């Protein structure tokens with residue numbers, strides 16, 4: 407298919423991550439046209455989606471606009487979708503998945519909208535090719551997204567397929583793991599680039615430390631994945647893909663200049679974190695240790711320390727955690743001179759127990775929980791007076 411319409415690409419992300427996504431997209435040389443609560447738009451050709459999928463650390467999906475149209479009934483949806491030459495986009499032997507989001511009086515529910523879209527596509531391919539693609543919920547092959555708001559529909563080719571947060575390295579999630587895209591944004595917010603030590607007590611399954619190692623090594627997350635939606639689209643430019651991957655590989659560093667230290671009191675967490683780091687290919691870059699956070703070795707130079715303690719939303723837990731948060735503050739004061747300290751928490755009340763003055767409070771969302779990344783400057787020499 408000749409993808410020459412308007413070359414509009416919608417890149418989606420979790421709520422709160424748009425500023426970090428903007429930074430990444432601009433660093434790749436694109437101009438952001440507009441932003442939403444959970445994404446942004448750029449102008450880019452279908453081939454550009456390969457690079458975007460490979461490089462972006464904070465994005466969920468890279469969506470290429472196939473068609474925008476006025477729509478006031480399910481039959482109109484069928485007609486409009488039918489007008490696309492689907493036999494040029496999807497092979498009849500492929501598997502197709504449609505995710506629809508609707509907010510319109512013209513349609514009963516999103517499942518009906520996705521069924522109508524699927525019918526129009528498979529009927530179109532059947533007419534031209536004599537056989538029809540299978541369809542279902544798996545997002546591993548050709549994936550489409552339909553948004554229907556009031557009288558307007560947007561139909562996108564989902565060039566990512568599965569969400570890009572699924573980096574494939576987290577085989578063992580352990581307790582309350584951060585989503586990989588959120589962890590990457592937190593690391594980005596700390597300004598970490600590998601030139602300073604990074605210390606991550608309470609590391610759990612290791613997401614923050616692993617994302618930090620990937621950032622420091624300039625190893626782009628798409629290099630960990632072999633499957634993307636665009637690979638399954640007819641006319642997939644394999645040569646361009648090989649080139650994009652090769653160029654990304656060429657920039658990967660062999661070593662990180664400064665240590666990354668990740669610790670947790672639970673040996674099962676460290677076991678999971680080590681295995682996940684191994685799958686991500688960064689286990690040799692992270693010094694994992696089982697210990698209480700207060701015993702974490704902190705290199706005596708400037709650095710970054712980041713913790714994601716539990717939030718204590720279950721009855722009784724919060725009281726115990728008040729002391730833990732206070733002790734994190736004491737640890738920052740007594741042991742982390744010269745460091746920038748960060749606490750990521752969904753419990754703002756517990757955040758106040760740290761007892762240090764914050765230099766910044768950044769808003770994030772962990773699923774539906776509004777969170778803060780609290781930043782503390784532990785200036786050398788003045789640390790005990792904070």
Ligand SMILES: C[S@@+](CC[C@H](N)C(=O)[O-])C[C@H]1O[C@@H](n2cnc3c(N)ncnc32)[C@H](O)[C@@H]1O
Pocket residue numbers: 579580581582583584585607608609610611612613614669670671672675697698699700714715716717
């Ligand atoms: C919310 S989880 C961290 C999740 C992690 N960010 C991830 O993505 O997997 C909090 C972790 O703190 C650890 N922890 C709790 N109390 C601790 C303590 N006193 N010292 C060290 N680790 C502790 C728990 O074992 C748990 O793994």
